[in-house]
Amino acid sequence: MEKQVHIGKKILSANEEYAAINAKYLADNEKLCLNMISSPGSGKTTILARTITDLRGQISIGVIEGDIKTELDAERIRAAQAPAVQIETQGSCHLSAPQVHSALRQLPVDDLDIIIIENVGNLVCPSAFELGENAKVVVLSVPEGDDKPAKYPGIFSKAKVLLVNKIDYLAISGFDIEKVKSDARSLNKDIEIFPISAVTGEGMSLWYEWLKSSTAKCKQ
Numbered sequence: 362m363e364k365q366v367h368i369g370k371k372i373l374s375a376n377e378e379y380a381a382i383n384a385k386y387l388a389d390n391e392k393l394c395l396n397m398i399s400s401p402g403s404g405k406t407t408i409l410a411r412t413i414t415d416l417r418g419q420i421s422i423g424v425i426e427g428d429i430k431t432e433l434d435a436e437r438i439r440a441a442q443a444p445a446v447q448i449e450t451q452g453s454c455h456l457s458a459p460q461v462h463s464a465l466r467q468l469p470v471d472d473l474d475i476i477i478i479e480n481v482g483n484l485v486c487p488s489a490f491e492l493g494e495n496a497k498v499v500v501l502s503v504p505e506g507d508d509k510p511a512k513y514p515g516i517f518s519k520a521k522v523l524l525v526n527k528i529d530y531l532a533i534s535g536f537d538i539e540k541v542k543s544d545a546r547s548l549n550k551d552i553e554i555f556p557i558s559a560v561t562g563e564g565m566s567l568w569y570e571w572l573k574s575s576t577a578k579c580k581q
């Protein structure tokens with residue numbers, strides 16, 4: 362008869378192992394690393410390009426881009442004069458920690474203060490895979506509707522920051538921003554919420570202050 366022996370030791374998945382290696386590398390090098398997650402089209406790349414441009418000379422940002430196909434987003438980041446590494450996942454709906462591990466080796470990390478990972482666009486799979494980041498940043502844009510924190514609680518529970526983007530559409534949409542704030546806070550009482558428009562620049566200064574203070578904390 363077979364006997365089962367419980368050895369009481371958690372066997373880490375390859376993803377968890379690489380996430381721990383990435384996290385240690387980033388901590389040793391005093392870098393802030395953010396994992397940006399949203400539906401496709403919420404404005405992640407637009408937010409990143411504007412942030413890079415507006416913080417030039419104050420904070421240096423490098424980007425790891427994840428998409429199923431194409432180098433298009435990395436090209437947009439390079440056009441904003443920041444280093445970017447593109448990962449094509451070839452069908453996978455999320456980035457993995459081993460992929461981020463190899464992308465980190467291709468970035469000029471010594472010259473950077475912050476590394477931002479733009480994950481593959483969707484609100485579900487990316488939230489389940491740790492990459493070694495300090496924090497997840499979820500982006501919800503006004504045209505997507507105000508019911509998304511309630512419908513996709515996983516990512517809104519885990520994120521440290523919620524960027525509500527495209528607030529320039531607020532006046533012509535039925536989007537209830539107070540409902541989004543209270544739904545997100547009922548899942549995650551400490552979540553920081555910044556309503557922004559990456560096109561007009563409204564609200565971006567509070568996001569920049571958060572980036573600056575979080576960067577400073579990594580260097581202490």
Ligand SMILES: Nc1nc2c(ncn2[C@@H]2O[C@H](COP(=O)(O)OP(=O)(O)O)[C@@H](O)[C@H]2O)c(=O)[nH]1
Pocket residue numbers: 399400401402403404405406407408482526527528529530557558559560561
């Ligand atoms: N009106 C408006 N459009 C935006 C804003 N941010 C991004 N967009 C537009 O939304 C579309 C998708 O943006 P993109 O950055 O590619 O989204 P991503 O797929 O999340 O990276 C583009 O046409 C952007 O110009 C915003 O704050 N306001």
Ligand SMILES: [Mg+2]
Pocket residue numbers: 405406407434479
């Ligand atoms: Mg993008």
